Amino acid sequence: MKFGVVRFPGSCDEVDALLAARRVGDAELLWYADHDLRGADAVIVPGGFSYGDYLRVGAIARFAPVMEEVELFARSGGPVLGICNGFQVLCEAGLLPGALLPNTSLRFLCRQVGLAVVNADTAWTRACSAGDALSIPVKHTTGRYYAPDPVLDELEANGQVVFRYAPGENPNGSLRDIAGVANVAGNVVGLMPHPEHAVDPLTGSEDGLAVFRSVVGALV
């Protein structure tokens, strides 16, 4: 089982994602300019500030050469996880519904938040149970999840809401407290919190490991 972790110009969490993935499998970096997933069984689009967040978060990274391969991989059922900026990139690419807008506070936020697992039947949550409470950090300026109301209704009906902020812990004004969503098939998941920063007791929580473990279980 091998993870591929994309590195764009401006990524900053790709090494943490790589190290987190290596706790459960093999992992290597994928270069944004290559049309090559290097045989990865699962792809992580990590956090950071790809292309300096110029124009709109994720807007330019979404057209990077490696993303053509990620799109083909995702559309053929391959597991893809977008974390923070990676979530923004997957939304821009149309692989996930909705968009991320500036936090209502207009401030950069960096804090531990409580999350509830809403759907434990995606490639990236199968090691969890619905209702599980996870403690995972967020660190972003543009994390307010938005989709038009009818789309939100559809997401809820389809089980595409994967993670919600715990009651009272929505840090950014996300509609319906949504912290992470999936595509209809459940192989593509994106979330604003950083599971890769919660894999060691040293930093306060190991709850993020379940996300990486899930995909290993899903592929075996």
Next chain:
Amino acid sequence: MRARVLIRPKAGILDPQGQTVERALPALGFEGVSNVHVGRLVELDLDDPSQLDAMCERLLTNPLIEDYEIQA
């Protein structure tokens, strides 16, 4: 030709930047200001203006959250 693309947050989507500016103006003595929205301006020279809409839809804006207006 030279073109400008004005990009605005879609009506109905919370615009905290606009709200913050709206609240800041009265503090400076500018009264009677409402409906403030903050968007972006893209200016460009281009050979084929018929491509502008496609540029806006694919890259310059996210049609889910933004409206645009072309001033050629």
